């Protein structure tokens with residue numbers, strides 16, 4: 001296996017206020033440390049279980065802008081990130097990433113705007129605002145994902161068709177095989193199926209390893225596709 005850039009994340013709870021909402025997120029409240037030994041680590045779990053909070057804190061602690069982009073992006077449109085990053089200590093491997101990107105669906109519009117402002121003669125804009133949401137997401141992935149990089153992806157499937165999710169899966173797989181490290185929040189049964197990915201579930205009040213087939217994303221999708229009529233009959237009978 002490639003040497004990870006980030007081997008461990010440790011939460012120093014004494015640096016977090018006693019009244020902070022972070023102490024009321026069940027999966028996070030008892031969490032002291034997480035080990036990362038795979039090139040791709042996926043965070044899965046129910047809405048509101050704390051996945052993005054941890055991913056965002058890790059990305060900021062690794063030097064990225066809270067709203068996303070590369071490490072060269074420095075802007076703030078809306079200050080909504082949590083204080084977790086201040087309490088997060090990342091234990092790094094001996095290798096340093098050559099590049100990196102923090103891709104988040106919810107603030108990509110702001111990153112796209114900033115990309116146009118940062119553009120110059122030598123670095124022309126990709127004009128993401130002139131592409132569809134999905135087209136621009138995949139264009140970012142294809143431009144910025146490179147072997148040897150460190151990547152934080154927050155629900156990258158949000159704008160992508162199933163076909164393009166497969167394309168993204170191939171890009172991630174290829175980069176991860178050549179030394180890149182990925183942390184990804186996802187609900188996509190396609191992206192979570194990435195060979196070799198280590199899946200951490202935030203459900204049931206603790207962060208714990210989870211097999212692909214045990215993820216809700218897989219189970220619900222499988223049930224829907226294989227037993228659609230039965231499932232819908234049950235769900236809709238009293239409506």
Ligand SMILES: Nc1ncnc2c1ncn2[C@@H]1O[C@H](COP(=O)(O)OP(=O)(O)OP(=O)(O)O)[C@@H](O)[C@H]1O
Nearest residue numbers: 021025045046047048049050051052053054080185
């Ligand atoms: N500024 C805030 N103040 C209080 N609570 C917050 C704040 N930001 C987030 N939360 C709460 O923290 C919890 C974790 O949110 P988070 O965005 O990490 O969830 P998530 O697992 O990524 O969910 P999703 O799958 O919906 O993106 C949620 O219950 C959310 O309401």
